[in-house]
Amino acid sequence: MTPTLAHPPLEDASKERLRLWLRLLKTTRGIEAKLRENFRAEFDTTLPRFDVMAALSRYDDGLKMSEISGVLRVSNGNVTGIVDRLADDGLLVRVPVPGDRRAHRVCMTQKGRAEFARQAAAHEAWIADMLGQFSAEDARTLTTEFSLPEEPNDP
C-alpha cells in the first residue's frame, strides 16, 4: 500500500518545478501590479519608465540607447519610445556622441535625478512592505538561491 504522508505525495521533479514556476509568476505579477498602481497614483509614471531612470542613475556619464536595451534586456525599438517620452517630460536628454554621428548618449537632467530620487525611495519602501514576510536573513538566502545561470549585462 501507499504510505500515509504529512504532505501530498512528491510528484516528479517536473511537476514540482512547474508548480514553483506558477507560484513565482503569480507572486511577481501581483507585486508588479501593485507597483504599477502605486507609480501611477503617486508619480504619474510607469514601471518601464522607472526602470530606464534606474539604469541611467547608475551611470554618471549616461548610457547609449543600445546600452540601455542591453542592461534592461529589452528591445531597441522599445527603448526609443520610452526615452522619447521621458525626454518630452524633461527628465533626460539625448546628447550626441562626438566622433560617432550614429550614437546618442542618454543622460538624466537635474530634474530627472531629483524626480528619480523620490521615486526610488518610495519604490524601496513599497517593496519592503510587500516582502515584509521575509527577514533580512531570509531575503538574502532566497536571493542567493534564485541565481539562475544568465549572461552578464553590463554596458
Next chain:
Amino acid sequence: MTPTLAHPPLEDASKERLRLWLRLLKTTRGIEAKLRENFRAEFDTTLPRFDVMAALSRYDDGLKMSEISGVLRVSNGNVTGIVDRLADDGLLVRVPVPGDRRAHRVCMTQKGRAEFARQAAAHEAWIADMLGQFSAEDARTLTTEFSLPEEPNDP
C-alpha cells in the same frame, strides 16, 4: 572596529528585500522571455494565449469572459482581444449563456484541446529544464515559502 564577516554585511531588511525583488524580477523575466521565444518558434503562439487556454483547460464547461479575467487577473478588455484571436483560429468558441443575454461562455474546441495538450507538455518540459537546478524537494519548499498573501481567484 567593524567585525570581519564571511558575507558582505547584512544591510537593513529594506535593502535586502529590494535585492530579493530585483533578483526575482530578473529571473522571472528571463524565463518568460525564453518561454515567449519557444512558444513563437514551436507553436506560433504567445504566452497570453497559452494562459487563456490553460485557464479554460481546467474547466470542462468553459468560463465566462469575466471569469477568465478573474482567474488570470487581467482586465476585461484584454481578454476580449485574446479570445477574439483564439476564436479566429478555431481554438475556442463563444457560447451564449441561456437566460443571460449579456454573458458568453468561452469553451475550447476539439482542435483547441488537442493543440493545448501539445503546448502544455512542451511548456512543462521547458520549465523543468530551466528550473533544473532545483530538486523536487527544493522546488516544493520554495513554492511554499513564496506564498504571499493574496485574494482567492477561483471563478
Next chain:
DNA sequence: CAAAATAACTTCAAGCATAAAATATTTTAA
C-alpha cells in the same frame, strides 16, 4: 412598474513589447 443601480462585455486611447525592416554611419578588407 419605472428609475436607478449593477453587471457583462466591448471599444478606445495610450503605452509597452517584440521582431523585422529601413536608414545612416563607421569599420573592414579586397
Next chain:
DNA sequence: TTAAAATATTTTATGCTTGAAGTTATTTTG
C-alpha cells in the same frame, strides 16, 4: 579606394495591457 560588413538607431507592424468610457441586459428598489 571603395565595396562589403558591421554597428547604432529608428521605424513599422502586430499584439498585449491597462483604465476609462460606452452599450446592452439584468436586477434592485422606491
